[in-house]
Structures are given as C-alpha cells and as structure tokens.
Amino acid sequence: MGFRTRTDRQGLRARVAVAASAVAVAATIGGVTALAASDRPAPGGRQPSPPQAAPAPQEPARGGAPPKAGIPEDIAHASESGGNAVNITIDDGPDPQWTPRVLGVLKKHDVKATFCMVGPRAAAHPDLVKQVVAGGHRLCDHTVDHDTAMARKPAAYQERQILAAKKMIEDAAGGAAEVEYYRAPGGAFTPDSRRTAAANGMRPLGWNVDTKDFQKPGVPAIVNTVKKELGNGPTVLFHDGGGNRGQTVEALDQVLSWLREQGRPTGFPVRTTP
Secondary structure (H helix, E strand, C coil): CCCCCHHHHHHHHHHHHHHHHHHHHHHHHHHHHHHHHHHCCCCCCCCCCCCCCCCCCCCCCCCCCCCHHHCCCCCECCECCCCCCEEEEEECCCCCCHHHHHHHHHHHCCCCCEEEECHHHHHHCHHHHHHHHHCCCEEEECCCCCCCCHHHCCHHHHHHHHHHHHHHHHHHCCCCCCEEEECCHHHCCCHHHHHHHHHCCCEEECCCEECCHHHCCCHHHHHHHHHHHHHHCCEEEEECCCCCCHHHHHHHHHHHHHHHHCCCCEECECCCCC
C-alpha cells in the first residue's frame, strides 16, 4: 500500500462517515416501510374493526313494549290471598243462560271469580259483563275467536286477537272495569302473546286444575277431579260457555261447599310480582 498524506487520511475518514450515515438512513427507512406493511391486511383478510359505541336502543315492535305497571310476562298461578287460597276461573262466556246461574252459585258462597270472556260474546251480552263486574268479579281476555291453534299463527295475528277482545270486553263493561288477565285458548301461550298481554296491563293466566267440565263427564267426576288435582296448584278451570253447563253449575256448588269445609279460602290470581 502506498504512503498517504494527512490530507488523504482525513478525506478517507470523511467518506467513511458519509457512507455510514447513508446506511443508517437506509435502515431507518426500511424499518418504517416494514412497519407500515405489517399494518396492512393480508390479501383476503380483514383488519379488526375499531371499538364502536353501543347502538342506540330501538323502538319496540308492536306487542313488544315493556310490561305495563310492572305486570310480569310469566304465567300466573298463585293467589293474591295466600298459599292456601284457591282461584276460581270461568271460561268461554258470557252466556245468557249459564252465566247468571254461575253468578248465583258464586253469590251463594260469597266467592269471587275471574271470568275469561270471548270478545264477541261479551260484545253481544254487555248486560252480563256488567253483572259480572257488579258482583265484584274480575275480567279476563280469552281472545276474539278462541283459536286453540293461535300459537302457530304470526305474532301480529295473536296481537289482534288479544287486543281486539280486550276492547270488546271493556266496552261491554261500559268503563266500569278493566280487563286484568289474559288466558290463551287451550293454554296455547307464546312469548309474543304473553308480552302483548303484559304490555297492555293483563297478566297471563294459566290453570292448575282442569275440571274437564267442558266434556260433561258427570258432576261426581268434575268434583273428584278438583279434589284429586288441587295439589297441583290453586287455579281451577270451569266454563260458563260452549253449550249446556248444567253439570258445571251443580259441580261448582259442591266444590265451593267442599272448599269451605276444608278451610280453603278463595281469591284472585296474582297480577304483579310480590
């Protein structure tokens, strides 16, 4: 190697320094480029979405409004009068022949009942609806057409059946009382029908004892069914509509006498959560 002057050595050091700076700059640029490339989604992939605010609450669908005045959507069975009380419920009326006779038996025993009325029948006999209310009994919506297949129909159909019947019954009552319960025909409740009822102030109402009086099995059979099945729960189902209810009237009289002998009071089904 030849001899270099001091000036040559200084020039060499300057060139080395410039080269090193260039390498450093290139490395930095390459690093930024690599970082930017890592932020891009892979082909066919998707970057995670940034956190989003919770969506604003939407208006409830018809029949999907929250329960009115704390009315629960679940099916009521218990009695307002306590664990030992029995709820007497009367379905499918009013009927001009049999409803007055049922009312007579209830008055004889000083018992109050819940009447589950079919809308057009209430509209046809407003005098009977008013008698029921005047006797201190409560009203229950049993739909317009008593369609036992209602559970398989659209929610809008169920809503019409329930709300139209409620209006018919309350109009027949002449403003003297509100409908406080809803009972599905044949017990065919759905989440939609229960929600519609509760949103309109009606507690869904089931039963624990089906007396089978609708089938006219004979008075002893009706009475024995109540005695055997009352352990299932306090709500008993009778009928004042749908044909000859002579067996029902006589069996109801015997059942109410038996309940008094057993020390079992009667009452109305619960409407709200205790």
